[in-house]
Amino acid sequence: MTSLFQEITPGAAQEIPVREITVMVNGERRSAVVEPRLALAHLLRQGFKLTGTHTGCDTSNCGACTVLVDGRPVKSCTMFAVQADGHDVMTVEGLAGPSELHALQEGFKEEHGLQCGFCTPGMMMASKALLDENPSPTEDEIRWALSGNLCRCTGYQNIVKAVMWAASKLDGGDTEPAEVDS
Amino acid sequence: MTAVDEVKIGGMGASRRRVEDNRFIRGKGNYVDDIVLPGMLHMEILRSPLAHARIRSIDTSKAWAMPGVRLVLTGETMAARNLAWMPTLSYDTQAVLATDKVRFQGQEVACVIADDPYIAKDACEAIVVDYEPLPVIVNPTQSMAEGAPLIRDDKENQSDNVIYDWEVGDKAGTDRAFAEADLVSKIELHYPRSHPSPIECCGSIADFNRATSKLTVYLTTQAPHIIRAAVALVAELPEQMIRIISPDIGGGFGNKVPVYPGYVASILASILLERPVKWIEDRTGNLISTGFARDVYLQGELALRRDGRILGVRMNTTADHGAFFSDAQPSKFKIGLMHSAFSCYDIPNAHLVARGVYTNKAPGGVAYRCSFRVTEAMFFQERMVHAAADDLGMDQAEFRRVNFVRDDDFPHRTSWGFLTDSGQYGKCLDVGLEAVGYQDFLKEKEEAAKRGRLLGIGISTMTEPLGAGNSREYDILGIKMFDSAELKIHMTGKALLRTGAKSQGQGHETTWAQIVAHELGIPAEDVLVEEGDTDTAPFGMGTYASRSTPVAGAAVAMVSRKIRAKARKIAAHLLEISEEDIEWELGRFYVRSQPDRGVTIQECAVAAYSNMPDGMEPGLENVAYYDPPNLTWPFACYIVTVEVDPQTGVWDVLRMVAVDDCGVRINPMIVEGQIMGGLTEAYAMANMQFITFDDEGNCIGSNFTDYLLPTAWETPGFELHEVVTPCPHHPIGAKGIGECAAVGGPAAFVNAVMDAVKGSGVRNIDMPVLPDRVYEALQTGQDVSGAPPVRMA
Numbered sequence: 001m002t003s004l005f006q007e008i009t010p011g012a013a014q015e016i017p018v019r020e021i022t023v024m025v026n027g028e029r030r031s032a033v034v035e036p037r038l039a040l041a042h043l044l045r046q047g048f049k050l051t052g053t054h055t056g057c058d059t060s061n062c063g064a065c066t067v068l069v070d071g072r073p074v075k076s077c078t079m080f081a082v083q084a085d086g087h088d089v090m091t092v093e094g095l096a097g098p099s100e101l102h103a104l105q106e107g108f109k110e111e112h113g114l115q116c117g118f119c120t121p122g123m124m125m126a127s128k129a130l131l132d133e134n135p136s137p138t139e140d141e142i143r144w145a146l147s148g149n150l151c152r153c154t155g156y157q158n159i160v161k162a163v164m165w166a167a168s169k170l171d172g173g174d175t176e177p178a179e180v181d182s
Numbered sequence: 183m184t185a186v187d188e189v190k191i192g193g194m195g196a197s198r199r200r201v202e203d204n205r206f207i208r209g210k211g212n213y214v215d216d217i218v219l220p221g222m223l224h225m226e227i228l229r230s231p232l233a234h235a236r237i238r239s240i241d242t243s244k245a246w247a248m249p250g251v252r253l254v255l256t257g258e259t260m261a262a263r264n265l266a267w268m269p270t271l272s273y274d275t276q277a278v279l280a281t282d283k284v285r286f287q288g289q290e291v292a293c294v295i296a297d298d299p300y301i302a303k304d305a306c307e308a309i310v311v312d313y314e315p316l317p318v319i320v321n322p323t324q325s326m327a328e329g330a331p332l333i334r335d336d337k338e339n340q341s342d343n344v345i346y347d348w349e350v351g352d353k354a355g356t357d358r359a360f361a362e363a364d365l366v367s368k369i370e371l372h373y374p375r376s377h378p379s380p381i382e383c384c385g386s387i388a389d390f391n392r393a394t395s396k397l398t399v400y401l402t403t404q405a406p407h408i409i410r411a412a413v414a415l416v417a418e419l420p421e422q423m424i425r426i427i428s429p430d431i432g433g434g435f436g437n438k439v440p441v442y443p444g445y446v447a448s449i450l451a452s453i454l455l456e457r458p459v460k461w462i463e464d465r466t467g468n469l470i471s472t473g474f475a476r477d478v479y480l481q482g483e484l485a486l487r488r489d490g491r492i493l494g495v496r497m498n499t500t501a502d503h504g505a506f507f508s509d510a511q512p513s514k515f516k517i518g519l520m521h522s523a524f525s526c527y528d529i530p531n532a533h534l535v536a537r538g539v540y541t542n543k544a545p546g547g548v549a550y551r552c553s554f555r556v557t558e559a560m561f562f563q564e565r566m567v568h569a570a571a572d573d574l575g576m577d578q579a580e581f582r583r584v585n586f587v588r589d590d591d592f593p594h595r596t597s598w599g600f601l602t603d604s605g606q607y608g609k610c611l612d613v614g615l616e617a618v619g620y621q622d623f624l625k626e627k628e629e630a631a632k633r634g635r636l637l638g639i640g641i642s643t644m645t646e647p648l649g650a651g652n653s654r655e656y657d658i659l660g661i662k663m664f665d666s667a668e669l670k671i672h673m674t675g676k677a678l679l680r681t682g683a684k685s686q687g688q689g690h691e692t693t694w695a696q697i698v699a700h701e702l703g704i705p706a707e708d709v710l711v712e713e714g715d716t717d718t719a720p721f722g723m724g725t726y727a728s729r730s731t732p733v734a735g736a737a738v739a740m741v742s743r744k745i746r747a748k749a750r751k752i753a754a755h756l757l758e759i760s761e762e763d764i765e766w767e768l769g770r771f772y773v774r775s776q777p778d779r780g781v782t783i784q785e786c787a788v789a790a791y792s793n794m795p796d797g798m799e800p801g802l803e804n805v806a807y808y809d810p811p812n813l814t815w816p817f818a819c820y821i822v823t824v825e826v827d828p829q830t831g832v833w834d835v836l837r838m839v840a841v842d843d844c845g846v847r848i849n850p851m852i853v854e855g856q857i858m859g860g861l862t863e864a865y866a867m868a869n870m871q872f873i874t875f876d877d878e879g880n881c882i883g884s885n886f887t888d889y890l891l892p893t894a895w896e897t898p899g900f901e902l903h904e905v906v907t908p909c910p911h912h913p914i915g916a917k918g919i920g921e922c923a924a925v926g927g928p929a930a931f932v933n934a935v936m937d938a939v940k941g942s943g944v945r946n947i948d949m950p951v952l953p954d955r956v957y958e959a960l961q962t963g964q965d966v967s968g969a970p971p972v973r974m975a
Contacts, residue, residue, distance in 0.1 A: 035300070051216035052209015054432070056381040057465040061886030064381050092209035105207040109199055112855050116687030117206030118213065118381045118432025147895035150886070152381055152433050153687045155858035156894040 021085035025050070026094030034081045040074075041065040043081035044091055052092035052121045056150070063149030066122035067091050073129040075148070092121035095128065103166040104128060113162030115153030123149050127163045136167050185703070185767035192706030193699040193768075194914065197851035201691045201711070202430075211430040214385040214400050219458040222387065223252055225448050226302035227467060228292040228309050230284035233320070233542040233879020234333070235313035237283055237291070244308040245294055250301040253451055254309070255293040257281035260450065267336075268416050268446060270508035271439075271658060274345070275337070276545060277506070278443040283316065285333055285505035286544045287879050288470030290443040295451045295459055318542045318879040319343070320970050322479065322500045325539040333505060333540040343540040345507045348516035351533035351598055356485075359494030359531040363485035367570035372948045372968050373558045374872040375477035375502070375543070377883070378550040379891060380686070382432020383463040384472055386445045388452035397453070398425045401445060404434045404684055405724025408658055410716045412441050415659070417449060428714035434686035435863075436548035437473050439510040439726050469889055470881045473510065474543075474873060475550030477502040478558045479969070482566045485531075490576050490584045494531035495524055497562065501538045501547070501555075509547035510726075511554030512650055512658040518554030519647055521598035523563040526607055526645040526817065527585040532597040542879045551863055551924035553727040553813075556646050564642040564929030568936060569945055578641050578933075579615055583608055586643075604907045605645055605817045605843065613903050614641070614819040614841040623823055631941070636826040637836075638938025642930035643820075647813035648918025649732025658723065664809040665729070666720035667737035669698065669745055671802040673791040675784030677709045682722010683734035684714045688920060689852045690730065694738050696848050697914065701742030702749075702783050703769020720805050728918030731848065732814045732909075739913040741806035748802060749786040755795035756781050814909045814917035816844040820864075820930035826938040831957030833935050835865070835898035840927075843905040844919035845912065854902055856920045861900050864927020866892045868935075872950050875970050 022031045025048060032047050044050045044067065053076060056064035060075040067076045068090040095102040104124045107113065114120040123146060130137055130145035137145065142163045143156070151159060192198040205211050242254040257279040260266040267275045280291050292309050296302035317331045324330060325343040334340045360366060387400040397419060403409050406426040414421040431438060448461040463472070478501045485494035499520060503509065511518045517536035524532065550557065571581035586607040587594045594602045618639070627637040650656040651663030666682040679694055695709035713719055722734060746766065753771035754761040757779060765774045772780030781789075790802035823836040840857055847853045863871075870890040873883035883889035908915030928949065935951050936944070944959040948968030955966040 037300070045215075046218075049218075050209070051213075052211075054213070054382070055215075056383070056432070057886045059465065059885050059887060062381055062465075096208075101207070108207050109203040112200070112851050114203060114206055114687075115689070115855060115859065116380070116382070116431060116433040117202070117211050120206050121209045124207070143894040147893040150381060150891050150893060152379060152435065152863075152891070153859045154855060155860075155862035155900065156897050157858050157900060158855060159894065 019082055021082055023084045024088040026090055036080060036082050038081045039077050040079040040081045040084050041076040044076060050091050050093050054118055054121060056118065061150065062119070063126060064119050064122045066125045066149060068125055068129060071129065071132060073126045092124060095124065103169040104163070106169065107162040107165035111158050111161040111165050113154060113159040119149060119151045123151065123159060127166070130163070131167055131170065135171060137163070186769035188700060188768055191699045191703065193696055194846070194848055196696060196849065198692055198696060198706060198849055200689050202689065213382055213430045213432055214387060214402050215462045217387055217400050217429065219387060219389055222458040222460055223295050223297060223455065224299040224302050225293050225295045225451055225459050225461040226299060226306050227290050227444055228306040229467065229471065230280065230287060230289040230291050232284060232313050232315055233287040233318045234316040235284050236316060237280060238312040238314055240292060241310040242292065245305040248301065248305045248308060250297040251294060251305045252297070253295040253455055255279060255447055255451060263450065265416070265446060265450060268441065270506060272507045272509045272511065274507035276508050278446045282336060286542050287881050288467070288544055290471065293447045293451065295455065318877070320541055320543060320875040320877060320879050322502050322539045322541065325541050333542060345503055345538040345540060346516045347537050349533070349535045350515070350521050352531060353533045356494045356496055356531040356533035360483070360485040360496070363493055364488040365486045365573060367484045367486060367566070367573040369482050369566055369569045369946060371480045371482065371562060371565055371946060373476045373478045373561055374949055374968050375874065376475050376550060376867060376871055377469055377873055377889065378435035378437035378473070378475060378548065379469065379889070380433025380435055380437055383465055383468040384438060384442055384444065385460070385462040386448045387458055387460045388449040389458040390452040390456060392456045396423050396425065397449065398427065399449060400427045400429060402431055402438050403428050404431070404438045404686060404726050406684060406714055406716050407682060407721050408661065408724060409441060411659060411661060413449065416446065426716045428684050431684070431686035434726070436475065436510065436550045436726055438686070439548055440473050440508055440546070442472055465886065466884045469873070470884050471544050473546035473548030474504065475546065475548050476558060480562045482562055484566055484570045486570055486574055490574060490581050492527060492529045492585050495529055497523065497534045499534070499536045501536065502541050502543065503538050503547050504541055504543040504545040506545035507538065508545040509554070511549060512656045512663055513554055514655055518549070518556070520555045520559045522556055522600055522647045523559035525596045525600055525602055526587060526643060528587045528591070529585070529597055534598065543875060549727055551860060552921045553646065553648055553650065557925045560644040560646055560925050561929050564644060565932065568640070568929070568933040572940065579611060579620065582641065582643050583611060600647060601812060602645060602815045603812060603910050605815065606905055606907050607643065607817055610817055610819040610841045610843055610905045611643055613905060614821045614839055617901060617903055618821045618823065618837055618839045636828055636938040638824050638826065638934045638936070640822045640930045640933030640935070640937055641819070642926045642933060643818070644926045645815045645817045646922065646925050648728035648816060648921065649810060649814045650727050650729055651733070651810055652812060653809045661723065662809065663723050664807050665722040665733035665737050666805065666807045667734060667741045668720045668805040669741045669803065671745060671787045671790070673788055675704060675708065675787040677704055678712065679709055679738065680712045680719045681734045681738060682720050683725045683730040685725060688725065688730060688856070689849065693848045693852060694735070697735060697738045698742050700914065701739055702746060704783060728920040731916050732912060732918050733808055733810055735916060736810060736913050737806045737808035740808055741804050744804040744806060745802060749783055751798065752786045752789045752794060753781050756785065756789055811911045814845070814912060816842065816917040816919060816922050818842045818922045818926045820923070820927050822930040822934040824934040824938055826935060826956060828960055831953035831955070831960065833938070833951070833956065837901065838898050839901045839903065840923060841903040841905060842919065842922055843907050844922065845907060845909040845917035846915035848916060853919055857902055857923045858900050860921060860923025861927050862892055862897050863924040865897060865931060867928045868931035868949055868951055870950050872968070
């Protein structure tokens with residue numbers, strides 16, 4: 001069992017209610033004892049040491065903390081860990097095995113779809129949700145699907161190209177640089 | 183044997199894929215909040231809900247009593263250690279934790295250090311502060327009014343709210359130019375307060391080890407060495423015992439240059455508790471208390487001759503600096519480089535008066551994706567130029583062209599004293615006009631107008647000073663604005679490069695290696711780049727103001743050349759020939775008379791450790807400190823076309839064409855990424871992004887629901903073009919680029935909207951050009967000001 005905080009100050013333990021939860025994280029069954037108010041993002045980062053999920057705004061606006069819960073993109077900074085009990089969570093660390101890259105990861109690198117890298121895990125998870133549902137999205141569909149994820153560095157144009165690159169690769173097609181015209 | 187192929191080894195001009203991406207795409211970046219140290223505690227900050235109030239008392243007893251709370255800091259605790267106030271980068275003082283009164287909403291009042299961040303936050307809420315509200319000032323007009331309440335009553339000799347009153351230029355000559363003018367074009371503008379808002383907020387982990395007396399601080403800083411110097415001065419700790427580590431940074435844009443109270447408090451807490459203390463700012467804290475940008479008012483005038491020549495320029499600016507003058511700017515000029523305005527135009531007379539005032543708003547004045555106040559300068563310039571061309575009834579492109587500094591007129595001394603050194607302004611404009619189909623668009627616009635549709639085109643052309651120093655005019659706390667690079671060539675010909683800069687997404691790990699490849703012929707993939715650790719990196723001034731390539735990048739080239747000079751001696755030894763008889767081609771020295779007889783740089787590296795000439799110091803390592811002779815002057819032409827919906831005031835971008843001349847491009851892919859990022863911020867400024875205040879000093883824009891940033895959905899597509907005029911003084915001919923688009927871009931968008939609504943008689947709508955402002959302007963035919971409310975006492 002993973003406990004979120006290794007040590008609880010005497011006194012605090014009696015005051016703070018806790019609950020045991022079990023979550024499938026990147027295909028692995030993991031349990032933790034958590035406060036009901038603990039955000040899923042914090043469980044993933046501090047509890048499970050999966051620091052690829054970032055928090056940037058605490059209000060569901062920026063999308064840096066986007067993970068997939070049962071395949072759907074969720075802002076993990078405003079979902080409680082207890083709400084994930086019994087559900088399936090995928091983070092950026094689950095996109096590919098240790099020595100592999102998911103097509104989206106390759107696409108983001110190939111098309112220069114990232115600069116500081118802070119929004120990137122959330123961007124890729126939101127993109128994955130899109131491609132799982134719509135394997136060959138148009139530029140508008142990509143822009144709409146990613147409109148809950150803020151990036152301050154790139155201006156999005158290369159992110160759109162990165163998703164197109166990945167869609168093309170997943171489709172078995174060639175991976176020449178995508179043309180984005182607007 | 184021949185020279186290595188520069189493209190193949192990832193040298194200059196190669197769009198090499200980024201090295202740093204390998205960890206970012208896997209979620210394996212190492213940002214401050216990802217770092218966990220043994221025994222680490224967590225700090226939260228209690229902030230003032232009021233914009234101006236005297237603190238009667240602070241009761242922390244309930245917070246202390248909460249399980250898991252280790253320490254509560256207040257202004258009193260700080261004052262006992264002479265840390266309640268700290269110096270700013272603009273020679274003012276700033277409160278770390280408030281002692282006497284609070285001067286802006288969000289000011290730091292107390293800190294709680296606890297076992298986890300949730301407990302720390304709970305305990306902050308348990309602190310009771312008794313405030314006595316004071317009159318609030320959110321506007322320079324109020325601030326300068328007779329009898330206005332004194333904001334900085336902590337400062338001796340401060341009897342009003344004026345920080346500085348500064349002027350530059352030739353007043354008498356400019357007055358004469360205006361007297362001789364055929365026409366004077368006037369405009370009043372406000373560049374609204376904005377916030378850089380990198381997606382990662384600020385944070386620190388201070389780790390003081392009593393046993394070794396060493397203080398290690400992991401910090402979201404763009405300038406680790408400056409922070410080390412500042413900590414040494416403020417905390418009075420020996421500099422060799424301070425180690426600042428700037429790990430991966432989730433965007434900076436100027437927000438991560440200043441020293442913030444949270445950093446200082448976490449350091450003191452770690453010293454007191456002898457445990458690591460982590461402080462991670464939340465978004466609201468970031469937006470309401472850390473470095474804002476802009477907030478400058480302009481009264482601008484151009485003296486014009488009927489034929490379109492500008493005879494003189496007058497600018498009168500008033501900057502709202504908030505409660506503390508903490509502009510992060512290293513120039514000796516009070517309003518930064520505001521007087522770099524109009525540098526691309528040949529104007530004989532210019533005069534600038536700049537005033538700065540205190541208000542009850544957050545301090546900052548950071549250079550948000552620009553050199554210090556250059557964004558305001560270029561926005562004002564291009565809005566004034568646009569209005570002047572309209573006043574003259576002249577074509578926007580032609581008006582600019584007749585006033586440009588000509589290609590054969592470099593070096594050119596501007597009337598405010600800057601020395602521009604290169605450019606092809608007319609050519610850039612031509613490329614932009616051609617790309618956008620200028621004449622065709624003007625016809626289309628005329629046709630559309632007949633059917634009641636409002637189309638507009640906006641041009642913005644500018645050259646801006648990037649890459650501080652030189653050290654004569656630029657310093658921070660007295661430290662000159664040079665930068666540095668250290669290169670170690672290992673025995674196997676692989677290399678380690680460290681610089682005094684610090685990437686926050688600019689891709690230094692990739693591009694610096696390309697410069698080494700270009701200079702030495704060592705494949706870029708063989709060069710490991712490290713930055714951001716003051717214990718290992720050479721002393722440098724950090725990354726902001728687009729100075730990395732102009733200064734640190736130059737140092738990388740210079741240190742590579744030092745290495746090459748030593749390698750040449752080794753090559754002579756290996757080839758048993760005089761050094762004078764040796765030639766260099768990329769990656770290889772050879773005998774001039776026998777080109778097939780040569781040694782590679784890698785062979786020289788082995789010899790440096792195993793077979794050096796008699797009397798030569800072993801090893802192949804060196805360091806270079808580079809003090810640039812001048813700033814670099816990239817040029818840009820941005821052209822935007824829009825359609826305004828007269829029913830709603832909403833405007834859509836039809837085309838956005840960018841022509842950038844940033845000299846030689848090291849990695850074109852990264853350069854284009856920088857330009858697109860900047861264009862997006864330009865669009866944001868013009869369209870949505872601003873922080874305003876109500877008349878009680880409440881910050882409207884304290885989260886991303888109120889402070890709007892553009893998403894992928896509304897951000898327009900960009901069409902990029904280039905012109906290359908190498909920088910004459912930079913060792914590889916490069917100029918700064920990271921900020922050009924954010925600096926020159928906003929005016930292009932605003933000018934386009936103004937062009938579309940020109941028929942209504944409106945000359946200005948302040949940024950952001952919100953739909954309701956456009957609608958109001960169209961309905962009333964009046965200009966729309968964006969200045970915050972004035973409530974006079």
